[in-house]
Amino acid sequence: MNRILRLNAFVLILLLSSCNNPTGNAQQNLPANSETNTETILLFNGTSLTDTAICCDTVTHAADKSFVYGRCIRLPRLNGNSAALAKLNERISSDYKSLIGLCGKEIMDHEHFLKVSYQYFVEDSLLSLVIETQNAWHLSEGTSEYNVYHYDMKNNRTIDTRGMLELWGMSQVPLLNAIAEQVSMPPDHTEPLFQTAWFNSIKWKDINQLKVYKNNNKQLFIVYPVVENGIEASQIIE
Numbered sequence: 001m002n003r004i005l006r007l008n009a010f011v012l013i014l015l016l017s018s019c020n021n022p023t024g025n026a027q028q029n030l031p032a033n034s035e036t037n038t039e040t041i042l043l044f045n046g047t048s049l050t051d052t053a054i055c056c057d058t059v060t061h062a063a064d065k066s067f068v069y070g071r072c073i074r075l076p077r078l079n080g081n082s083a084a085l086a087k088l089n090e091r092i093s094s095d096y097k098s099l100i101g102l103c104g105k106e107i108m109d110h111e112h113f114l115k116v117s118y119q120y121f122v123e124d125s126l127l128s129l130v131i132e133t134q135n136a137w138h139l140s141e142g143t144s145e146y147n148v149y150h151y152d153m154k155n156n157r158t159i160d161t162r163g164m165l166e167l168w169g170m171s172q173v174p175l176l177n178a179i180a181e182q183v184s185m186p187p188d189h190t191e192p193l194f195q196t197a198w199f200n201s202i203k204w205k206d207i208n209q210l211k212v213y214k215n216n217n218k219q220l221f222i223v224y225p226v227v228e229n230g231i232e233a234s235q236i237i238e
Helices: 002-018 083-095 161-168 172-182 196-204
Strands: 036-044 047-061 064-079 112-123 126-137 142-152 157-159 211-214 220-225 232-237
Touching (some): 047 112, 064 083, 083 126, 083 142, 083 157, 112 211, 126 161, 142 161, 142 211, 161 172, 161 211, 172 196, 172 232
Parallel strands (some): 064 112
Antiparallel strands (some): 036 047, 047 064, 142 157, 211 220, 220 232
């Protein structure tokens, strides 16, 4: 698991090459880069997605040019004539309000980099948005946190996990059994990689707490809190 977390931090560093990174260690006078570099993508009849780079305020670390600190935030905005679609946009904006509020402000922590990015997957009229928040610290390991949103573009409605499983024709019990068997520590796979309190909650209380999605190859992914520290990770379930 430590290898995975180190890899996350390394990937974050590689992704920074696309940002404009002035060198410095003094105070920064950063502009409020509001919704720049937009691109609109048609998803379904009457529904499109605007890819929006909210901001990318970064500075190269004074003592280590391979690391930048600051934040890069990119979020989706859905377009269409639907009240449910508008509410989903409002929900996403609310979920990331505190992070968006950092844009244009002075970067106080010179050892920390924040990246918010997303992927979207479309199957017929079903849209899944997977937004990932990554944190990296200089000479340390990284963390990830996910939010997953599902939307039926044909019927203009948001869908929870239970509804998505039904639309996929999947039963909860086989899925939970597969999670228990597959999200486990090698080589004997007798100890879970996830926190048992989380698993008991999705099993006995509310399956909608399970974050789940399918990628473009129709592989099923679940997001779970890692047993040793609660940091979120994702894994394919077969």
